[in-house]
Amino acid sequence: MPNTQTPYGPVDTDALRCLQDSFDTREILRIVDRIDAMRTRFCDPAGIRDDLLQLHGMAHTVVNGARLVSGATNPALVEQAEAVVEELDDVIRLLQRAVQALRPLETLRPTGDA
Template sequence: MPNTQTPYGPVDTEALRCLQDSFDTREILRIVDLVDTLRTRLCEPEGIRDDLLQLHGMAHTVLNGASLVLRATNPTLVEQAETIVEELEDLIRVLQHAVHVLHPLELLRPSGDT
């Protein structure tokens, strides 16, 4: 199958026709919004990073007998771990969705490229 030259390089002509009829480029913008949400949740104060540091302090005290570095308040060690695991699993689902949405663009690989 022939290739079509675009401003961003050659693409497979048949895949281009198919995606022009079926791919909603707004999905990429939705992924940008998701990434912004993920970045905020991961990095901002009281984000997952801080939650993990708190969990480390709790686990280090309980498992390694280290001095108490955090106040012994809610959440418990187990609750903190469960919350973080759930959040990470949600992030994985979001990222898997993003991969699923973007995967069809790989079909544009020009014929003859491997």
């Protein structure tokens, strides 16, 4: 199986032909959009980072017996943990879908490369 030289290095010719017929490069841009939305959710002032810090404070008080640093607020500890876990599960699913969408590009590895 021959390789094809491209501006970005050699690729497997048969895999290239297959992907030219089936791979939608726009999916990469859709992944970028999803990552941007995720980044916003992680970094916003009311984002996952702050949710985790709030959860840490709550858990530290309840589990370790630390003194209450701020007043008890809604949601309850369990509700906060469930919300964070659910959101992180969503992130994991999104990243798994991104990996699956990009995996076909790995088939372009030129023959003869380890």
